[in-house]
Amino acid sequence: MSWIIRNGSPVHIYRGSGIFCFNCADFTEYKYKSKYKLVCPKCGDIFELEPSLWDLVKDLREANNLTMAELARRIGSSRSTIYRIENRRVIPKLDTVLKLAKALEADKDLFLKKLEEIREANK
Numbered sequence: 001m002s003w004i005i006r007n008g009s010p011v012h013i014y015r016g017s018g019i020f021c022f023n024c025a026d027f028t029e030y031k032y033k034s035k036y037k038l039v040c041p042k043c044g045d046i047f048e049l050e051p052s053l054w055d056l057v058k059d060l061r062e063a064n065n066l067t068m069a070e071l072a073r074r075i076g077s078s079r080s081t082i083y084r085i086e087n088r089r090v091i092p093k094l095d096t097v098l099k100l101a102k103a104l105e106a107d108k109d110l111f112l113k114k115l116e117e118i119r120e121a122n123k
């Protein structure tokens with residue numbers, strides 16, 4: 001699982017599994033409490049998550065009642081591209097991110113900031 005964790009601590013985004021629990025000072029498999037909340041099974045500590053670019057695309061697509069194919073059509077791309085983005089298989093290119101922001105009526109600057117975050121975290 002890949003997440004941006006914000007808990008007054010450094011932001012971490014992992015494409016692999018296992019997340020560092022600051023409380024236990026150890027890597028652990030967090031359990032989902034809700035979509036953007038994780039609970040550490042060892043100490044019960046709850047982490048609030050911030051949606052990544054990947055998550056935002058999916059959330060906004062669903063909020064706009066668009067299918068993957070419809071969104072793909074809007075940005076002149078293929079359904080498989082949308083699928084790969086939403087499932088964190090790829091880090092989308094800059095021009096794709098800009099098209100997605102426009103198609104989803106999202107804040108362009110936010111999308112660019114989120115793109116930078118996943119690029120940094122997955123170097």
Ligand SMILES: [Zn+2]
Nearest residue numbers: 021024040043
């Ligand atoms: Zn813990």
